[in-house]
Amino acid sequence: xxxxxxxxxxxxxxxxxxxxxxxxxxxxxxxxxxxxxxxxxxxxxxxxxxxxxxxxxxxxxxxxxxxxxxxxxxxxxxxxxxxxxxxxxxxxxxxxxxxxxxxxxxxxxxxxxxxxxxxxxxxxxxxxxxxxxxxxxxxxxxxxxxxxxxxxxxxxxxxxxxxxxxxxxxxxxxxxxxxxxxxxxxxxxxxxxxxxxxxxxxxxxxxxxxxxxxxxxxxxxxxxxxxxxxxxxxxxxxxxxxxxxxxxxxxxxxxxxxxxxxxxxxxxxxxxxxxxxxxxxxxxxxxxxxxxxxxxxxxxxxxxxxx
Numbered sequence: 001x002x003x004x005x006x007x008x009x010x011x012x013x014x015x016x017x018x019x020x021x022x023x024x025x026x027x028x029x030x031x032x033x034x035x036x037x038x039x040x041x042x043x044x045x046x047x048x049x050x051x052x053x054x055x056x057x058x059x060x061x062x063x064x065x066x067x068x069x070x071x072x073x074x075x076x077x078x079x080x081x082x083x084x085x086x087x088x089x090x091x092x093x094x095x096x097x098x099x100x101x102x103x104x105x106x107x108x109x110x111x112x113x114x115x116x117x118x119x120x121x122x123x124x125x126x127x128x129x130x131x132x133x134x135x136x137x138x139x140x141x142x143x144x145x146x147x148x149x150x151x152x153x154x155x156x157x158x159x160x161x162x163x164x165x166x167x168x169x170x171x172x173x174x175x176x177x178x179x180x181x182x183x184x185x186x187x188x189x190x191x192x193x194x195x196x197x198x199x200x201x202x203x204x205x206x207x208x209x210x211x212x213x214x215x216x217x218x219x220x221x222x223x224x225x226x227x228x229x230x231x232x233x234x235x236x237x238x239x240x241x242x243x244x245x246x247x248x249x250x251x252x253x254x255x256x257x258x259x260x261x262x263x264x265x266x267x268x269x270x271x272x273x274x275x276x277x278x279x280x281x282x283x284x285x286x287x288x289x290x291x292x293x294x295x296x297x298x299x300x301x302x303x304x305x306x307x
Contacts, residue, residue: 036063036084037123041097041109042071044129046079049099049107055083057111062086065109083109093119096130 043049046068055063063085071077085091094114099107111127121127163169246257279286 035087040126041081044078091121092116
């Protein structure tokens with residue numbers, strides 16, 4: 001049987017299309033000659049997830065994303081993602097699916113495996129999804145804070161530019177230079193003081209301390225108790241003397257305390273004063289003498305002055 005030329009061309013085209021189909025599937029990561037299990041995941045946001053993206057189970061590649069479609073029957077509920085994993089893979093209950101965004105774009109699907117030893121998802125079940133607060137989410141949270149920080153940095157730079165353009169800055173720097181020079185000079189003077197005067201002062205203080213120590217030793221060697229006993233005895237004698245001076249049972253006490261003796265002395269002093277005044281006023285009453293030795297008749301004695 002002879003095959004026509006047209007049949008050969010058609011058969012060749014069909015074989016080429018089949019090979020192209022399998023090649024595309026192979027390049028997409030689909031295992032053509034192995035059976036796979038299909039599961040579904042509903043995401044509120046697909047985050048640029050693409051078909052044939054790898055599916056990881058705790059970071060290990062276990063399958064691919066075989067299909068992504070929008071749920072037109074329930075608008076607003078999200079996107080339905082179909083995944084194909086290795087046949088016989090056990091996905092325990094409690095497993096959740098998250099989307100990890102890459103720094104340079106793109107997205108990967110990661111299954112966070114549960115730990116149920118008995119229950120597991122059946123083939124064709126829908127695995128629940130969860131929001132992933134990964135690096136990009138944290139970066140998104142930091143954006144407002146970063147904007148505030150940039151605003152503050154801009155204000156700070158503006159203030160620095162204003163401060164740098166202030167002509168008083170040069171004066172301040174010149175004063176600071178002068179102040180630094182004065183501090184350097186003062187530091188040198190202080191160093192000289194520490195090198196010369198301070199050792200002398202220290203030696204003086206040391207000698208004074210030694211003298212104080214010597215004085216303390218001498219004070220310790222004194223018989224302070226005996227001295228204080230003598231002082232107490234002297235004070236007792238003074239007290240006794242004071243008591244005797246205050247008493248009238250002795251001559252000194254009578255002299256100090258007898259008012260009669262004081263009155264007599266006062267009258268005697270007054271009489272002596274009057275006598276001296278009368279003697280000055282009438283000396284002839286008391287002194288009689290003659291130049292030629294003639295005795296005169298004594299005058300009659302006058303009345304006594306003293307009473």
